Amino acid sequence: xxxxxxxxxxxxxxxxxxxxxxxxxxxxxxxxxxxxxxxxxxxxxxxxxxxxxxxxxxxxxxxxxxxxxxxxxxxxxxxxxxxxxxxxxxxxxxxxxxxxxxxxxxxxxxxxxxxxxxxxxxxxxxxxxxxxxxxxxxxxxxxxxxxxxxxxxxxxxxxxxxxxxxxxxxxxxxxxxxxxxxxxxxxxxxxxxxxxxxxxxxxxxxxxxxxxxxxxxxxxxxxxxxxxxxxxxxxxxxxxxxxxxxxxxxxxxxxxxxxxxxxxxxxxxxxxxxxxxxxxxxxxxxxxxxxxxxxxxxxxxxxxxxxxxxxxxxxxxxxxxxxxxxxxxxx
Amino acid sequence: xxxxxxxxxxxxxxxxxxxxxxxxxxxxxxxxxxxxxxxxxxxxxxxxxxxxxxxxxxxxxxxxxxxxxxxxxxxxxxxxxxxxxxxxxxxxxxxxxxxxxxxxxxxxxxxxxxxxxxxxxxxxxxxxxxxxxxxxxxxxxxxxxxxxxxxxxxxxxxxxxxxxxxxxxxxxxxxxxxxxxxxxxxxxxxxxxxxxxxxxxxxxxxxxxxxxxxxxxxxxxxxxxxxxxxxxxxxxxxxxxxxxxxxxxxxxxxxxxxxxxxxxxxxxxxxxxxxxxxxxxxxxxxxxxxxxxxxxxxxxxxxxxxxxxxxxxxxxxxxxxxxxxxxxxxxxxxxxxxxxxxxxxxxxxxxxxxxxx
Numbered sequence: 001x002x003x004x005x006x007x008x009x010x011x012x013x014x015x016x017x018x019x020x021x022x023x024x025x026x027x028x029x030x031x032x033x034x035x036x037x038x039x040x041x042x043x044x045x046x047x048x049x050x051x052x053x054x055x056x057x058x059x060x061x062x063x064x065x066x067x068x069x070x071x072x073x074x075x076x077x078x079x080x081x082x083x084x085x086x087x088x089x090x091x092x093x094x095x096x097x098x099x100x101x102x103x104x105x106x107x108x109x110x111x112x113x114x115x116x117x118x119x120x121x122x123x124x125x126x127x128x129x130x131x132x133x134x135x136x137x138x139x140x141x142x143x144x145x146x147x148x149x150x151x152x153x154x155x156x157x158x159x160x161x162x163x164x165x166x167x168x169x170x171x172x173x174x175x176x177x178x179x180x181x182x183x184x185x186x187x188x189x190x191x192x193x194x195x196x197x198x199x200x201x202x203x204x205x206x207x208x209x210x211x212x213x214x215x216x217x218x219x220x221x222x223x224x225x226x227x228x229x230x231x232x233x234x235x236x237x238x239x240x241x242x243x244x245x246x247x248x249x250x251x252x253x254x255x256x257x258x259x260x261x262x263x264x265x266x267x268x269x270x271x272x273x274x275x276x277x278x279x280x281x282x283x284x285x286x287x288x289x290x291x292x293x294x295x296x297x298x299x300x301x302x303x304x305x306x307x308x309x310x311x312x313x314x315x316x317x318x319x320x321x322x323x324x325x326x327x328x329x330x331x
Numbered sequence: 332x333x334x335x336x337x338x339x340x341x342x343x344x345x346x347x348x349x350x351x352x353x354x355x356x357x358x359x360x361x362x363x364x365x366x367x368x369x370x371x372x373x374x375x376x377x378x379x380x381x382x383x384x385x386x387x388x389x390x391x392x393x394x395x396x397x398x399x400x401x402x403x404x405x406x407x408x409x410x411x412x413x414x415x416x417x418x419x420x421x422x423x424x425x426x427x428x429x430x431x432x433x434x435x436x437x438x439x440x441x442x443x444x445x446x447x448x449x450x451x452x453x454x455x456x457x458x459x460x461x462x463x464x465x466x467x468x469x470x471x472x473x474x475x476x477x478x479x480x481x482x483x484x485x486x487x488x489x490x491x492x493x494x495x496x497x498x499x500x501x502x503x504x505x506x507x508x509x510x511x512x513x514x515x516x517x518x519x520x521x522x523x524x525x526x527x528x529x530x531x532x533x534x535x536x537x538x539x540x541x542x543x544x545x546x547x548x549x550x551x552x553x554x555x556x557x558x559x560x561x562x563x564x565x566x567x568x569x570x571x572x573x574x575x576x577x578x579x580x581x582x583x584x585x586x587x588x589x590x591x592x593x594x595x596x597x598x599x600x601x602x603x604x605x606x607x608x609x610x611x612x613x614x615x616x617x618x619x620x621x622x623x624x625x626x627x628x629x630x631x632x633x634x635x636x637x638x639x640x641x642x643x644x645x646x647x648x649x650x651x652x653x654x655x656x657x658x659x660x661x662x663x664x665x666x667x668x669x670x671x672x673x674x675x676x677x678x679x680x681x682x683x684x685x686x687x688x
């Protein structure tokens with residue numbers, strides 16, 4: 001479809017440029033046509049996204065807002081009724097939703113610090129001038145990022161097995177403590193999911209690495225002259241200089257925790273075991289919309305999530321001028 | 332990522348050289364330690380896939396797949412043990428007659444000696460193990476879930492959606508990078524905003540829409556939306572395109588090339604690192620995508636990709652870890668091979684496109 005559009009446009013353009021070639025003196029007019037020509041070409045190139053945005057984002061968003069005021073069920077679409085704010089009132093006293101929010105926040109609280117600190121530490125390590133074979137290390141740290149989540153869950157499931165799992169064996173061997181039953185214990189399943197998440201640090205690490213490499217070396221040299229050690233210059237120079245990257249990743253991680261789904265779905269086949277401890281917000285949404293086919297309420301949950309994520313992002317942005325340092329106004 | 336150590340070489344005193352060597356050794360050793368812990372689950376996967384259920388549940392479970400060795404004598408099997416004798420040597424003998432405080436042994440190397448009498452408790456001795464991997468898990472796993480079909484499905488979905496996103500994202504990124512259109516900055520902001528838009532907010536109407544045009548239970552909802560560009564890819568490509576000097580475009584334009592021509596013969600040939608990075612990125616993403624197939628292919632097991640098809644292995648995991656890990660290895664093999672063979676371009680592309688904000 002795209003190709004067709006372009007070739008059609010192209011023929012139009014060529015006829016137009018031959019016309020233009022005739023009137024070289026009329027400069028002003030030519031500039032006008034050139035601007036128009038540029039706009040048309042530009043729009044032609046942008047058209048796939050504009051079309052896709054309209055069909056797959058803008059209209060569905062509004063439709064989803066509309067459905068959130070109905071009791072839409074795909075089995076009886078003809079029985080759809082306008083229920084006003086009913087679904088929104090349900091939000092306020094839905095004990096399962098309260099649980100889902102608790103689970104999600106608990107996960108965010110436990111995993112967010114790791115999702116920043118670990119990739120940052122890895123980035124510092126693979127950026128160290130003393131490390132031999134940097135590229136090998138970078139590749140290996142990145143590699144698990146592209147291992148399918150299902151495989152990750154299966155492999156980590158083995159590692160976290162309460163009896164034969166290597167983690168508990170190691171805990172017993174090194175520290176002499178009996179490890180918990182990671183995946184079946186309400187208290188430990190969220191830390192277990194956090195540990196599984198360690199494998200996904202690759203991408204964040206690379207953005208942090210790019211940030212580290214962008215810090216001007218003069219700053220470190222100046223600090224060295226002033227007698228600052230490596231620890232001090234890390235906290236006084238590196239951290240402030242890469243704070244925009246940290247901020248960007250923090251925002252993404254926060255949003256990600258509300259969309260957390262696959263791992264939680266796989267470890268208990270979508271049941272939220274043990275005892276609802278992994279019934280994440282997004283999993284609950286999925287269950288409501290595609291399990292119980294209560295799509296009206298599903299849309300309400302989706303919009304509520306959208307609003308919360310938006311508010312959190314705005315909140316983060318609002319605090320960002322207190323701790324994020326932008327070196328000279330970049331665009 | 333050019334090596335930054337191109338400063339003129341200074342003559343180093345032996346002391347400085349030692350210091351430098353120590354620093355390098357310490358940091359590199361630390362790095363090796365960290366990376367081994369990080370990748371330890373892969374080791375677990377690899378060794379478990381070659382173990383039988385018996386080897387996994389064995390009380391003396393070994394790191395490598397190993398089995399106790401036995402010795403056949405006169406049609407009967409006798410287990411081998413490591414038997415220490417008074418002269419301080421340890422012999423690998425087969426247990427011929429079990430006794431509580433003493434027992435009789437056969438020396439496989441010297442059968443003529445007959446049963447050897449030995450005093451001591453055979454129960455406290457270590458059995459002799461040998462490296463004995465099984466390869467049965469792989470065909471078993473392959474057949475159990477019809478891996479061939481899963482592979483085919485995943486490849487079709489991942490390749491066609493990658494082609495779609497490449498065609499569209501390159502065009503859109505070029506549009507954003509090179510054309511002065513009134514309001515283009517606003518449009519770009521909208522594009523970027525879609526990165527943080529939760530997909531759930533569009534999910535249900537999209538599902539209803541695709542079902543209503545008869546695409547429920549087909550691959551189309553997994554492929555077609557990618558022909559309309561995606562914010563992340565457009566952003567990365569635009570950053571890269573903007574780094575290409577404009578003089579080249581202009582020179583081509585003066586020679587009468589159309590913008591499409593410029594894109595094809597000036598921009599794209601210079602952007603292979605970014606294009607490779609984006610396509611691999613998308614390919615891995617599509618290979619791993621779980622949510623979309625879960626939603627749209629419900630009840631159509633014949634169309635499942637690996638990601639969803641493999642979940643049943645997680646359920647049998649507790650019973651058949653070896654089988655599950657063999658399936659895991661087969662599922663990661665292709666992405667890993669692609670990743671390592673193109674890792675140089677890939678990592679460079681990410682770093683380059685990611686660098687200037």
